[in-house]
Amino acid sequence: MIELEHVLVVGALLFSVGLYVALSRRNAVGILMGVELMLNAVNLNLIGFARFVESPRPIDGHVFAVFVITVAAAEAAVALALAVSVYRLRGSIDVDRLDSLKW
């Protein structure tokens, strides 16, 4: 029997691994990978809640997950276009070296 807590624990572990990836990578695409892992963890929690929690409209969790996937796709497209554009300007997407706005 799968319990709600099992899903939430898996989601929490996935979220913290994604947070580690997002904070420890220096390449902008690597940071985006971490963000996508965190979004996946959130989606997993939403699906878990939709499956297990008492609710008059349990399908709403699935709809939220679909919206999160949509926004993640849009965000990935814009972020990767930004990475390519920054690479053309600077020759690097190392976020430690993108300090043009630093005074």
Place this chain on the structure above:
Amino acid sequence: MDSTAVVVAFWALAALTLGSAVMVASVRDLVHAVLFLILSFIGVAGLYLTLSADFVAVVQVLVYAGAIAVLMLFAILLTPRAARDNATISYRAPVSIVAGLVGVVIVFAALKTPWATTADDDRFPTTARAIGNALLDPFVLPFEIASVLLVVAIIGAIVLVRPGEAGPGREDRP
């Protein structure tokens, strides 16, 4: 549905997902990291199936394992001189402490909260019809806004990577 098989599948897929995510964090080459990321996405799709979310599982495979992973591979291949390795950062220990603390807090909150769970075991025989109805009845405005968002994102991505005179600050290349 056989309950034991579902439980075994759930934990096997959870191990696959978390193991691939750890490999994304630890592997050096960025292309290998994307490949492990695809494996992790597919594991999450399998977890959705064990939670009887068939439509979201299919969308996950299509959008994440298909589109977003290919986008990431293209972005890596289009930035060839960028550092591909997971170069040593000086603050690796604090980062692991922060990530671990966040995980511990979320696990603690998840285990301590008295969730109002239901005993209904097959709640969703199929979900596609219900999701379609929900998208058109209570969620029609967010649905339309999502389509506008996608159009804006596509146009923005095209404008950002378009070659030629439109690039801002193109002349101050170092």
